[in-house]
Amino acid sequence: MTDTKPIIVWFRQDLRVADNPALAAAVASGHPVLPVYILDAEAPGDWKPGAAARWWLHHSLAALADALEKRGAPLVLRQGSAGELLSRVVEETGARAVYWNRCYEPYAIQRDTEIKQSLREAGCEVKSFNASLLFEPWTIETKQGGFYKVYTRFWHACRDKGDPEVPVPAPDRIIAADGDIASDALDDWGLRPSQPDWAGGLCDRWTPGEEGAMARLRQFLEDGLDAYKDRRDFPADAVTSNLSPFLHIGDIGPRQVWHETVKTAGWSAATEKFLKEVVWREFAYHVSYHLPNLPEEPMYARFKAFPWSDDDAMLKCWQQGMTGYPMVDAGMRELWQTGHMHNRVRMVSASFLVKHLLLPWQAGEAWFWDTLVDADLAVNAFSWQWVAGCGADAAPYFRIFNPIMQGSKFDPDGYYVRTYVPEIAKLPNKYLFAPWEAPDDVLKEAGIELGKTYPKPVVDHKKARERALDAFKSLPDNVDA
Ligand SMILES: Cc1cc2nc3c(=O)[nH]c(=O)nc-3n(C[C@H](O)[C@H](O)[C@H](O)COP(=O)(O)OP(=O)(O)OC[C@H]3O[C@@H](n4cnc5c(N)ncnc54)[C@H](O)[C@@H]3O)c2cc1C
Numbered sequence: 001m002t003d004t005k006p007i008i009v010w011f012r013q014d015l016r017v018a019d020n021p022a023l024a025a026a027v028a029s030g031h032p033v034l035p036v037y038i039l040d041a042e043a044p045g046d047w048k049p050g051a052a053a054r055w056w057l058h059h060s061l062a063a064l065a066d067a068l069e070k071r072g073a074p075l076v077l078r079q080g081s082a083g084e085l086l087s088r089v090v091e092e093t094g095a096r097a098v099y100w101n102r103c104y105e106p107y108a109i110q111r112d113t114e115i116k117q118s119l120r121e122a123g124c125e126v127k128s129f130n131a132s133l134l135f136e137p138w139t140i141e142t143k144q145g146g147f148y149k150v151y152t153r154f155w156h157a158c159r160d161k162g163d164p165e166v167p168v169p170a171p172d173r174i175i176a177a178d179g180d181i182a183s184d185a186l187d188d189w190g191l192r193p194s195q196p197d198w199a200g201g202l203c204d205r206w207t208p209g210e211e212g213a214m215a216r217l218r219q220f221l222e223d224g225l226d227a228y229k230d231r232r233d234f235p236a237d238a239v240t241s242n243l244s245p246f247l248h249i250g251d252i253g254p255r256q257v258w259h260e261t262v263k264t265a266g267w268s269a270a271t272e273k274f275l276k277e278v279v280w281r282e283f284a285y286h287v288s289y290h291l292p293n294l295p296e297e298p299m300y301a302r303f304k305a306f307p308w309s310d311d312d313a314m315l316k317c318w319q320q321g322m323t324g325y326p327m328v329d330a331g332m333r334e335l336w337q338t339g340h341m342h343n344r345v346r347m348v349s350a351s352f353l354v355k356h357l358l359l360p361w362q363a364g365e366a367w368f369w370d371t372l373v374d375a376d377l378a379v380n381a382f383s384w385q386w387v388a389g390c391g392a393d394a395a396p397y398f399r400i401f402n403p404i405m406q407g408s409k410f411d412p413d414g415y416y417v418r419t420y421v422p423e424i425a426k427l428p429n430k431y432l433f434a435p436w437e438a439p440d441d442v443l444k445e446a447g448i449e450l451g452k453t454y455p456k457p458v459v460d461h462k463k464a465r466e467r468a469l470d471a472f473k474s475l476p477d478n479v480d481a
Contacts (some may be wrong), residue, residue: 005096006032006177008089010082012108014101014131014250015064016210017071019167021129022099027171031096034177035068036089037061039079039189043111047295047377050370052339053248055199056208058191060249063209065186073174077184083115090124093177098124101131101250104285105377106292134164134254134282137289147290151393154283155276163262164255201337206245206373213252214260216242221264229273235334235342236415241274242340244374247281254278284382287392295381296362298390302475306390308360317458318353319367321420324450324457326433327407328352330420337420339373344410350387351401356464358471361388389472397472400465407433423447423454 007026014020015037026033041048049057065075078085086098098119103112116126130136140148140157148154193199207215220241227239246252257278265271288294298304317323321332331345341349346368353364361384368384369375385391411417414432418425424435426446431438436450436457443450450456 003096004032004178005094006034008034008036008086008093008095008098010086010098010100011035011037011064011075012100012103012250013248014253015060016170016213016251016253017064017067018170018210019131019253019256020101020170021131021168022101022127023174024168024171025127025129026097026099027174029097030175032175032177033073034076034089034093034095034181035073035174036076036078036086037064038082038085039077040082040111041079042081043107044105045107047105047107047369050372050375051193052202052371052373053245053375054191055193055202055339056206056245056249056373058186058189059206059208060251061186061191063211063251067170067210068174071171071174073176074183076181077186077189079184079189082111083118086115087118087122089181090119090122093179093181095177096125097127099127099129101129102136104132104137104289109292131253132250133285134158134258134279135161137286140286147286148283149287149392151280151283154286155279158279158282164258166259167253167256202339202373205338205340208245208249208251210251213243213246214256216246217252217257217260218264221261225261225265225270225274229270232273232277233344234410235331235345236411236413236419240343244281244376244379245340245372248374248376248379254281281379283392284376284379287382288378294385294391295365295377298361298388299385299392300390302477303388303390305475306360307358307471307474309358311357311359314357314458315353315359315363317455318349318357318359318364322455322458323352324436324455325352325356325403325461326417326421326424326435327403327411330411330417333420335368335371339371341372342416344406345416346383347387348401348403348406350384352403354384354388355397355400355468356403356459356461358468361385361390398469400468402461402465404433404461421454 007029009023009026017023068075119126135158142148148157224239224241231237231239243252243257247254258275261271261274291299318332321329323329328349331341331349335341350364353359354361365380365384368380382391386394389395389397407417414429417432427435427438431442435448435454448454
Protein backbone atom coordinates (compact mmCIF):
# COMPACT_ATOMS: atom_id res chain seq x y z
CA MET A 1 0.00 0.00 0.00
CA THR A 2 1.35 3.45 -0.91
CA ASP A 3 2.18 5.71 2.01
CA THR A 4 -0.13 8.71 1.60
CA LYS A 5 1.25 10.81 4.46
CA PRO A 6 2.20 14.09 2.79
CA ILE A 7 5.25 16.29 3.08
CA ILE A 8 4.30 19.87 3.87
CA VAL A 9 6.26 22.48 1.92
CA TRP A 10 6.06 25.69 3.90
CA PHE A 11 6.45 28.62 1.47
CA ARG A 12 7.80 31.90 2.86
CA GLN A 13 10.19 34.12 0.87
CA ASP A 14 10.52 31.62 -1.96
CA LEU A 15 7.25 32.11 -3.84
CA ARG A 16 8.24 30.15 -6.92
CA VAL A 17 8.20 26.59 -8.23
CA ALA A 18 11.55 26.68 -10.08
CA ASP A 19 14.82 26.90 -8.12
CA ASN A 20 12.93 25.85 -5.03
CA PRO A 21 15.02 23.18 -3.26
CA ALA A 22 12.42 22.47 -0.54
CA LEU A 23 9.70 21.84 -3.12
CA ALA A 24 12.07 19.84 -5.35
CA ALA A 25 13.13 17.59 -2.45
CA ALA A 26 9.53 17.00 -1.40
CA VAL A 27 8.50 16.10 -4.97
CA ALA A 28 11.57 13.88 -5.43
CA SER A 29 10.66 11.90 -2.31
CA GLY A 30 7.66 10.48 -4.18
CA HIS A 31 5.29 11.36 -1.32
CA PRO A 32 2.26 13.59 -1.75
CA VAL A 33 3.05 17.26 -1.25
CA LEU A 34 1.00 19.83 0.61
CA PRO A 35 2.10 23.43 -0.18
CA VAL A 36 1.24 25.83 2.65
CA TYR A 37 1.68 29.59 3.12
CA ILE A 38 1.07 31.13 6.54
CA LEU A 39 0.52 34.84 7.03
CA ASP A 40 2.34 34.98 10.35
CA ALA A 41 0.91 37.93 12.19
CA GLU A 42 3.02 37.51 15.33
CA ALA A 43 6.64 36.63 14.69
CA PRO A 44 7.82 39.73 12.78
CA GLY A 45 6.91 42.05 15.69
CA ASP A 46 7.73 45.59 14.52
CA TRP A 47 8.80 44.28 11.13
CA LYS A 48 5.47 43.12 9.73
CA PRO A 49 5.48 43.70 5.97
CA GLY A 50 4.68 47.31 5.08
CA ALA A 51 1.77 48.37 2.90
CA ALA A 52 3.61 48.21 -0.45
CA ALA A 53 5.17 44.82 0.35
CA ARG A 54 1.74 43.45 1.33
CA TRP A 55 0.38 44.51 -2.05
CA TRP A 56 3.24 42.65 -3.71
CA LEU A 57 2.72 39.60 -1.50
CA HIS A 58 -0.93 39.37 -2.56
CA HIS A 59 -0.06 39.21 -6.24
CA SER A 60 2.89 36.89 -5.74
CA LEU A 61 0.77 34.46 -3.76
CA ALA A 62 -1.92 34.53 -6.44
CA ALA A 63 0.73 33.65 -9.06
CA LEU A 64 2.21 30.89 -6.90
CA ALA A 65 -1.25 29.42 -6.23
CA ASP A 66 -1.83 29.28 -10.00
CA ALA A 67 1.52 27.63 -10.69
CA LEU A 68 0.92 24.99 -8.00
CA GLU A 69 -2.68 24.35 -9.03
CA LYS A 70 -1.53 23.74 -12.63
CA ARG A 71 0.89 21.12 -11.33
CA GLY A 72 -1.82 19.40 -9.33
CA ALA A 73 -1.27 20.62 -5.75
CA PRO A 74 -3.36 23.57 -4.53
CA LEU A 75 -1.79 26.07 -2.11
CA VAL A 76 -3.24 26.07 1.40
CA LEU A 77 -3.40 29.49 3.06
CA ARG A 78 -3.63 30.02 6.80
CA GLN A 79 -3.27 33.12 8.98
CA GLY A 80 -1.86 33.24 12.52
CA SER A 81 1.08 31.88 14.49
CA ALA A 82 3.21 29.77 12.13
CA GLY A 83 4.24 27.32 14.87
CA GLU A 84 0.68 26.61 16.00
CA LEU A 85 -0.72 26.42 12.50
CA LEU A 86 1.96 24.11 11.17
CA SER A 87 1.41 21.72 14.09
CA ARG A 88 -2.31 21.85 13.40
CA VAL A 89 -1.89 21.08 9.69
CA VAL A 90 0.49 18.23 10.57
CA GLU A 91 -2.19 16.82 12.86
CA GLU A 92 -5.03 17.35 10.37
CA THR A 93 -3.18 15.64 7.53
CA GLY A 94 -0.89 13.19 9.35
CA ALA A 95 2.04 14.82 7.50
CA ARG A 96 5.32 12.92 7.78
CA ALA A 97 7.59 15.94 7.28
CA VAL A 98 7.80 19.69 6.86
CA TYR A 99 10.30 21.19 4.40
CA TRP A 100 11.11 24.86 3.97
CA ASN A 101 13.67 27.23 2.53
CA ARG A 102 15.47 29.32 5.11
CA CYS A 103 14.74 32.92 6.06
CA TYR A 104 17.42 35.03 7.72
CA GLU A 105 15.57 37.74 9.63
CA PRO A 106 16.50 37.43 13.33
CA TYR A 107 12.84 36.84 14.28
CA ALA A 108 12.52 34.18 11.58
CA ILE A 109 15.65 32.35 12.72
CA GLN A 110 14.34 32.24 16.29
CA ARG A 111 10.84 31.19 15.23
CA ASP A 112 12.06 28.52 12.83
CA THR A 113 14.45 27.04 15.39
CA GLU A 114 11.59 26.68 17.86
CA ILE A 115 9.26 25.21 15.23
CA LYS A 116 11.92 22.76 14.10
CA GLN A 117 12.41 21.54 17.65
CA SER A 118 8.73 21.16 18.46
CA LEU A 119 7.90 19.37 15.17
CA ARG A 120 10.79 16.97 15.67
CA GLU A 121 9.67 16.29 19.24
CA ALA A 122 6.27 15.43 17.78
CA GLY A 123 7.93 12.88 15.50
CA CYS A 124 7.76 14.94 12.31
CA GLU A 125 10.80 15.17 10.07
CA VAL A 126 12.03 18.72 9.32
CA LYS A 127 14.42 19.76 6.56
CA SER A 128 15.50 23.25 5.57
CA PHE A 129 17.25 24.47 2.41
CA ASN A 130 18.79 27.59 0.89
CA ALA A 131 16.78 29.34 -1.82
CA SER A 132 17.37 33.04 -1.07
CA LEU A 133 21.13 33.46 -1.17
CA LEU A 134 24.06 32.53 -3.39
CA PHE A 135 25.90 31.16 -0.35
CA GLU A 136 24.83 30.68 3.25
CA PRO A 137 26.04 33.62 5.38
CA TRP A 138 27.96 31.38 7.78
CA THR A 139 29.91 29.63 5.01
CA ILE A 140 31.90 32.76 4.14
CA GLU A 141 34.49 33.59 6.78
CA THR A 142 37.58 35.72 7.10
CA LYS A 143 40.90 33.95 7.76
CA GLN A 144 40.38 34.72 11.45
CA GLY A 145 36.98 32.99 11.35
CA GLY A 146 34.93 36.20 11.61
CA PHE A 147 32.56 37.90 9.17
CA TYR A 148 33.44 40.41 6.48
CA LYS A 149 32.96 44.14 7.01
CA VAL A 150 34.49 45.27 3.73
CA TYR A 151 32.59 44.58 0.52
CA THR A 152 35.55 44.03 -1.86
CA ARG A 153 36.99 41.32 0.37
CA PHE A 154 33.58 39.74 0.64
CA TRP A 155 33.23 39.74 -3.16
CA HIS A 156 36.59 37.98 -3.53
CA ALA A 157 35.64 35.46 -0.86
CA CYS A 158 32.43 34.71 -2.79
CA ARG A 159 34.34 34.29 -6.04
CA ASP A 160 36.79 31.95 -4.30
CA LYS A 161 33.87 29.65 -3.55
CA GLY A 162 33.30 29.18 -7.29
CA ASP A 163 29.95 29.47 -9.04
CA PRO A 164 26.83 29.23 -6.92
CA GLU A 165 24.76 26.04 -7.21
CA VAL A 166 22.80 25.55 -10.42
CA PRO A 167 19.05 26.07 -9.77
CA VAL A 168 16.78 23.02 -9.76
CA PRO A 169 14.04 23.06 -12.41
CA ALA A 170 10.34 23.42 -11.60
CA PRO A 171 8.56 20.07 -11.12
CA ASP A 172 6.19 19.18 -14.00
CA ARG A 173 3.67 17.53 -11.74
CA ILE A 174 3.11 17.40 -8.00
CA ILE A 175 1.20 14.60 -6.28
CA ALA A 176 -1.31 16.38 -4.07
CA ALA A 177 -2.18 15.38 -0.51
CA ASP A 178 -5.46 13.48 -0.06
CA GLY A 179 -8.56 15.06 1.40
CA ASP A 180 -10.20 18.40 1.55
CA ILE A 181 -7.80 20.64 3.47
CA ALA A 182 -9.23 23.93 4.66
CA SER A 183 -7.68 27.09 3.27
CA ASP A 184 -8.34 30.81 3.71
CA ALA A 185 -9.29 32.81 0.62
CA LEU A 186 -6.45 35.14 -0.44
CA ASP A 187 -8.87 38.01 -1.05
CA ASP A 188 -10.04 37.85 2.58
CA TRP A 189 -6.56 38.67 3.86
CA GLY A 190 -6.92 42.32 2.83
CA LEU A 191 -3.34 42.59 1.61
CA ARG A 192 -4.35 45.08 -1.06
CA PRO A 193 -5.32 48.64 -0.10
CA SER A 194 -9.02 49.44 -0.22
CA GLN A 195 -9.81 52.97 1.03
CA PRO A 196 -8.03 54.78 -0.51
CA ASP A 197 -6.74 52.42 -3.18
CA TRP A 198 -3.31 53.94 -3.77
CA ALA A 199 -1.98 50.96 -5.72
CA GLY A 200 -2.77 52.16 -9.26
CA GLY A 201 0.83 53.27 -9.90
CA LEU A 202 2.13 49.95 -8.63
CA CYS A 203 -0.20 47.96 -10.90
CA ASP A 204 0.98 50.01 -13.90
CA ARG A 205 4.64 49.31 -13.21
CA TRP A 206 4.91 45.79 -11.81
CA THR A 207 3.93 42.20 -12.57
CA PRO A 208 4.69 40.33 -9.35
CA GLY A 209 5.19 36.56 -9.45
CA GLU A 210 7.58 34.03 -10.91
CA GLU A 211 6.72 34.59 -14.57
CA GLY A 212 6.90 38.37 -14.15
CA ALA A 213 10.32 37.98 -12.52
CA MET A 214 11.80 35.84 -15.29
CA ALA A 215 10.32 38.12 -17.96
CA ARG A 216 11.89 41.13 -16.15
CA LEU A 217 15.29 39.44 -15.97
CA ARG A 218 15.22 38.45 -19.65
CA GLN A 219 14.17 41.92 -20.71
CA PHE A 220 16.95 43.45 -18.61
CA LEU A 221 19.52 41.09 -20.13
CA GLU A 222 18.33 42.07 -23.60
CA ASP A 223 17.86 45.83 -23.12
CA GLY A 224 19.68 46.96 -19.98
CA LEU A 225 22.80 44.94 -19.27
CA ASP A 226 25.06 46.44 -21.95
CA ALA A 227 24.48 49.96 -20.65
CA TYR A 228 24.36 48.96 -16.99
CA LYS A 229 28.00 49.55 -16.13
CA ASP A 230 28.09 53.13 -17.40
CA ARG A 231 24.49 54.26 -16.95
CA ARG A 232 23.17 52.53 -13.82
CA ASP A 233 23.47 55.75 -11.81
CA PHE A 234 21.25 57.75 -14.15
CA PRO A 235 17.64 57.35 -13.00
CA ALA A 236 16.09 58.59 -16.25
CA ASP A 237 17.89 55.90 -18.27
CA ALA A 238 16.08 53.12 -16.42
CA VAL A 239 18.76 50.54 -17.31
CA THR A 240 18.75 48.72 -13.97
CA SER A 241 17.04 45.37 -13.59
CA ASN A 242 14.20 46.30 -11.19
CA LEU A 243 14.54 42.81 -9.77
CA SER A 244 14.76 43.80 -6.08
CA PRO A 245 11.10 43.22 -5.11
CA PHE A 246 11.10 39.88 -6.95
CA LEU A 247 14.29 38.88 -5.14
CA HIS A 248 12.94 39.98 -1.78
CA ILE A 249 9.86 37.76 -1.85
CA GLY A 250 11.56 35.02 -3.83
CA ASP A 251 9.65 35.27 -7.11
CA ILE A 252 13.14 34.66 -8.41
CA GLY A 253 16.31 33.52 -6.62
CA PRO A 254 19.79 35.05 -6.87
CA ARG A 255 21.16 31.77 -8.23
CA GLN A 256 18.71 31.97 -11.13
CA VAL A 257 19.77 35.57 -11.74
CA TRP A 258 23.44 34.59 -11.62
CA HIS A 259 23.24 31.61 -13.99
CA GLU A 260 20.76 33.16 -16.43
CA THR A 261 22.97 36.24 -16.72
CA VAL A 262 26.16 34.27 -17.33
CA LYS A 263 24.38 31.92 -19.76
CA THR A 264 22.95 34.83 -21.77
CA ALA A 265 25.79 37.34 -21.70
CA GLY A 266 28.92 35.35 -20.84
CA TRP A 267 31.37 36.75 -18.27
CA SER A 268 31.82 40.30 -19.56
CA ALA A 269 32.61 43.53 -17.71
CA ALA A 270 28.87 44.28 -17.80
CA THR A 271 28.04 40.87 -16.32
CA GLU A 272 30.54 41.33 -13.54
CA LYS A 273 29.31 44.83 -12.67
CA PHE A 274 25.71 43.58 -12.44
CA LEU A 275 26.54 40.45 -10.45
CA LYS A 276 28.62 42.57 -8.09
CA GLU A 277 25.43 44.46 -7.23
CA VAL A 278 23.63 41.19 -6.62
CA VAL A 279 26.50 40.37 -4.26
CA TRP A 280 25.90 43.67 -2.39
CA ARG A 281 22.56 42.13 -1.45
CA GLU A 282 24.42 39.04 -0.34
CA PHE A 283 26.83 41.18 1.69
CA ALA A 284 23.92 42.91 3.44
CA TYR A 285 22.54 39.48 4.43
CA HIS A 286 25.99 38.34 5.55
CA VAL A 287 26.48 41.36 7.83
CA SER A 288 22.89 41.28 9.12
CA TYR A 289 23.14 37.59 9.93
CA HIS A 290 26.11 38.29 12.16
CA LEU A 291 24.63 41.51 13.64
CA PRO A 292 20.99 40.75 14.38
CA ASN A 293 20.40 44.21 15.90
CA LEU A 294 21.31 45.93 12.62
CA PRO A 295 17.73 47.15 11.92
CA GLU A 296 17.69 49.03 15.22
CA GLU A 297 21.25 49.80 16.31
CA PRO A 298 24.23 51.36 14.55
CA MET A 299 26.97 48.89 13.76
CA TYR A 300 29.53 51.38 15.09
CA ALA A 301 28.53 52.10 18.65
CA ARG A 302 29.72 55.69 18.86
CA PHE A 303 26.83 56.68 16.57
CA LYS A 304 24.47 55.87 19.46
CA ALA A 305 25.45 59.26 20.87
CA PHE A 306 24.57 61.13 17.65
CA PRO A 307 22.56 64.30 18.43
CA TRP A 308 19.60 63.50 16.17
CA SER A 309 16.75 65.94 15.70
CA ASP A 310 13.12 64.94 16.37
CA ASP A 311 11.50 67.49 14.08
CA ASP A 312 8.34 65.74 12.86
CA ALA A 313 7.43 68.56 10.49
CA MET A 314 10.75 68.07 8.66
CA LEU A 315 10.18 64.33 8.52
CA LYS A 316 6.79 64.94 6.88
CA CYS A 317 8.30 67.33 4.28
CA TRP A 318 10.80 64.62 3.39
CA GLN A 319 8.22 61.83 3.26
CA GLN A 320 5.93 63.88 1.03
CA GLY A 321 8.67 65.02 -1.34
CA MET A 322 8.28 68.66 -0.27
CA THR A 323 11.80 69.63 0.83
CA GLY A 324 12.32 72.17 -1.93
CA TYR A 325 15.30 70.15 -3.25
CA PRO A 326 13.98 68.74 -6.54
CA MET A 327 16.26 65.68 -6.73
CA VAL A 328 15.24 64.61 -3.22
CA ASP A 329 11.57 65.36 -3.83
CA ALA A 330 11.54 63.49 -7.14
CA GLY A 331 12.91 60.39 -5.40
CA MET A 332 10.43 60.54 -2.55
CA ARG A 333 7.54 60.95 -4.98
CA GLU A 334 8.79 58.14 -7.21
CA LEU A 335 8.73 55.99 -4.09
CA TRP A 336 5.18 56.99 -3.19
CA GLN A 337 3.84 56.55 -6.70
CA THR A 338 5.61 53.35 -7.76
CA GLY A 339 6.81 51.63 -4.57
CA HIS A 340 10.39 51.89 -5.83
CA MET A 341 13.17 54.44 -6.01
CA HIS A 342 16.28 54.37 -8.13
CA ASN A 343 19.39 53.44 -6.10
CA ARG A 344 21.28 56.69 -6.79
CA VAL A 345 18.27 58.71 -5.66
CA ARG A 346 17.83 56.49 -2.58
CA MET A 347 21.36 57.47 -1.62
CA VAL A 348 20.71 61.17 -2.21
CA SER A 349 17.36 61.30 -0.41
CA ALA A 350 18.53 59.11 2.49
CA SER A 351 21.65 61.22 2.91
CA PHE A 352 19.49 64.35 2.90
CA LEU A 353 17.39 62.95 5.75
CA VAL A 354 20.29 61.99 7.99
CA LYS A 355 22.74 64.75 7.14
CA HIS A 356 20.80 67.81 5.99
CA LEU A 357 17.84 67.28 8.32
CA LEU A 358 19.77 65.43 11.08
CA LEU A 359 16.85 63.03 11.42
CA PRO A 360 17.68 59.50 12.61
CA TRP A 361 18.32 56.89 9.94
CA GLN A 362 15.81 54.64 11.71
CA ALA A 363 13.02 57.12 10.78
CA GLY A 364 13.98 56.83 7.10
CA GLU A 365 14.35 53.08 7.39
CA ALA A 366 10.78 52.86 8.78
CA TRP A 367 9.35 55.00 5.97
CA PHE A 368 11.12 52.93 3.31
CA TRP A 369 9.90 49.79 5.08
CA ASP A 370 6.29 50.86 4.64
CA THR A 371 6.51 52.25 1.12
CA LEU A 372 9.04 50.13 -0.82
CA VAL A 373 7.82 47.08 -2.72
CA ASP A 374 11.33 45.67 -2.22
CA ALA A 375 11.44 46.49 1.54
CA ASP A 376 13.90 43.96 2.90
CA LEU A 377 14.97 43.92 6.54
CA ALA A 378 18.62 43.10 5.89
CA VAL A 379 19.20 45.27 2.81
CA ASN A 380 17.20 48.24 4.07
CA ALA A 381 18.91 48.35 7.47
CA PHE A 382 22.32 47.75 5.94
CA SER A 383 21.81 50.47 3.31
CA TRP A 384 20.54 53.07 5.77
CA GLN A 385 23.53 52.46 8.00
CA TRP A 386 25.77 52.70 4.96
CA VAL A 387 24.33 56.11 4.07
CA ALA A 388 24.41 57.31 7.69
CA GLY A 389 28.09 56.41 7.94
CA CYS A 390 27.61 54.00 10.84
CA GLY A 391 27.47 50.67 8.95
CA ALA A 392 29.72 48.19 7.15
CA ASP A 393 31.99 49.64 4.46
CA ALA A 394 29.99 52.86 4.84
CA ALA A 395 30.51 56.14 3.05
CA PRO A 396 32.50 58.25 5.55
CA TYR A 397 30.12 60.52 7.46
CA PHE A 398 31.91 63.69 6.36
CA ARG A 399 31.20 62.94 2.68
CA ILE A 400 27.91 64.75 2.35
CA PHE A 401 25.99 64.48 -0.91
CA ASN A 402 25.16 67.83 -2.45
CA PRO A 403 21.59 67.29 -3.73
CA ILE A 404 21.98 70.06 -6.31
CA MET A 405 25.18 68.64 -7.84
CA GLN A 406 23.82 65.11 -7.69
CA GLY A 407 20.83 66.28 -9.71
CA SER A 408 22.81 68.04 -12.42
CA LYS A 409 25.32 65.18 -12.63
CA PHE A 410 22.93 62.22 -12.72
CA ASP A 411 19.83 63.82 -14.28
CA PRO A 412 21.54 66.28 -16.63
CA ASP A 413 18.54 66.70 -18.91
CA GLY A 414 16.17 66.90 -15.97
CA TYR A 415 13.94 64.17 -17.34
CA TYR A 416 13.66 62.34 -14.00
CA VAL A 417 12.95 65.45 -11.95
CA ARG A 418 10.42 66.75 -14.47
CA THR A 419 8.59 63.40 -14.37
CA TYR A 420 8.09 63.42 -10.62
CA VAL A 421 8.06 67.15 -9.83
CA PRO A 422 5.91 68.40 -12.70
CA GLU A 423 5.18 71.76 -11.05
CA ILE A 424 8.74 72.90 -11.86
CA ALA A 425 8.97 71.17 -15.24
CA LYS A 426 9.11 74.44 -17.17
CA LEU A 427 12.27 75.64 -15.42
CA PRO A 428 15.37 75.65 -17.61
CA ASN A 429 17.94 72.96 -16.70
CA LYS A 430 20.22 75.63 -15.23
CA TYR A 431 17.81 76.19 -12.30
CA LEU A 432 16.01 72.87 -12.20
CA PHE A 433 17.93 71.50 -9.22
CA ALA A 434 17.98 74.78 -7.26
CA PRO A 435 14.79 76.70 -8.18
CA TRP A 436 15.44 79.34 -5.49
CA GLU A 437 18.42 80.54 -7.50
CA ALA A 438 16.25 81.35 -10.52
CA PRO A 439 15.58 85.06 -11.14
CA ASP A 440 11.98 86.20 -10.56
CA ASP A 441 11.20 86.53 -14.26
CA VAL A 442 12.39 82.98 -14.95
CA LEU A 443 10.23 81.64 -12.11
CA LYS A 444 7.27 83.61 -13.38
CA GLU A 445 7.77 82.38 -16.91
CA ALA A 446 7.82 78.80 -15.57
CA GLY A 447 4.60 79.39 -13.61
CA ILE A 448 6.29 78.91 -10.24
CA GLU A 449 5.64 80.81 -7.03
CA LEU A 450 8.15 79.52 -4.52
CA GLY A 451 6.53 78.76 -1.18
CA LYS A 452 3.17 78.33 -2.93
CA THR A 453 3.39 76.13 -6.01
CA TYR A 454 6.63 74.49 -4.90
CA PRO A 455 8.36 74.74 -1.48
CA LYS A 456 11.29 76.96 -0.69
CA PRO A 457 14.24 74.82 0.46
CA VAL A 458 13.59 73.61 4.02
CA VAL A 459 17.29 74.03 4.91
CA ASP A 460 20.21 75.88 3.40
CA HIS A 461 22.63 73.35 1.91
CA LYS A 462 25.83 74.98 3.18
CA LYS A 463 24.54 75.62 6.70
CA ALA A 464 23.05 72.14 6.92
CA ARG A 465 26.35 70.64 5.83
CA GLU A 466 28.28 72.52 8.51
CA ARG A 467 25.70 71.57 11.15
CA ALA A 468 26.05 67.90 10.18
CA LEU A 469 29.84 68.04 10.36
CA ASP A 470 29.67 69.68 13.80
CA ALA A 471 27.27 66.98 14.99
CA PHE A 472 29.67 64.32 13.73
CA LYS A 473 32.62 65.96 15.47
CA SER A 474 30.70 65.87 18.77
CA LEU A 475 30.71 62.05 18.74
CA PRO A 476 32.97 60.29 21.23
CA ASP A 477 36.06 58.55 19.79
CA ASN A 478 37.27 55.10 20.62
CA VAL A 479 34.04 53.48 21.67
CA ASP A 480 33.83 51.15 18.69
CA ALA A 481 35.14 47.68 19.19
C1 LIG B 1 18.72 53.94 1.89
C2 LIG B 1 18.61 52.71 1.01
C3 LIG B 1 17.66 51.75 1.30
C4 LIG B 1 17.57 50.59 0.52
N1 LIG B 1 16.61 49.65 0.83
C5 LIG B 1 16.53 48.53 0.09
C6 LIG B 1 15.57 47.53 0.39
O1 LIG B 1 14.80 47.63 1.36
N2 LIG B 1 15.52 46.43 -0.41
C7 LIG B 1 16.37 46.26 -1.46
O2 LIG B 1 16.28 45.24 -2.15
N3 LIG B 1 17.30 47.18 -1.76
C8 LIG B 1 17.41 48.30 -1.02
N4 LIG B 1 18.36 49.24 -1.33
C9 LIG B 1 19.40 48.89 -2.33
C10 LIG B 1 19.14 49.32 -3.77
O3 LIG B 1 18.75 50.66 -3.83
C11 LIG B 1 18.09 48.46 -4.47
O4 LIG B 1 18.38 47.10 -4.28
C12 LIG B 1 18.09 48.78 -5.97
O5 LIG B 1 17.76 50.13 -6.19
C13 LIG B 1 17.10 47.89 -6.65
O6 LIG B 1 16.95 48.25 -8.00
P1 LIG B 1 17.31 47.22 -9.14
O7 LIG B 1 16.67 45.91 -8.81
O8 LIG B 1 16.97 47.85 -10.42
O9 LIG B 1 18.88 47.07 -8.92
P2 LIG B 1 20.02 46.58 -9.92
O10 LIG B 1 20.98 47.70 -10.05
O11 LIG B 1 19.47 46.01 -11.15
O12 LIG B 1 20.77 45.46 -9.07
C14 LIG B 1 20.41 44.07 -9.13
C15 LIG B 1 20.11 43.58 -7.74
O13 LIG B 1 21.26 43.72 -6.90
C16 LIG B 1 20.85 44.09 -5.58
N5 LIG B 1 21.36 45.43 -5.28
C17 LIG B 1 21.57 46.45 -6.15
N6 LIG B 1 22.09 47.52 -5.50
C18 LIG B 1 22.20 47.16 -4.21
C19 LIG B 1 22.68 47.83 -3.03
N7 LIG B 1 23.14 49.07 -3.09
N8 LIG B 1 22.65 47.16 -1.86
C20 LIG B 1 22.21 45.89 -1.79
N9 LIG B 1 21.75 45.20 -2.87
C21 LIG B 1 21.74 45.83 -4.05
C22 LIG B 1 19.33 44.12 -5.58
O14 LIG B 1 18.85 42.88 -5.13
C23 LIG B 1 19.01 44.37 -7.05
O15 LIG B 1 17.74 43.91 -7.44
C24 LIG B 1 18.46 50.41 -0.57
C25 LIG B 1 19.41 51.40 -0.85
C26 LIG B 1 19.48 52.54 -0.08
C27 LIG B 1 20.52 53.58 -0.40
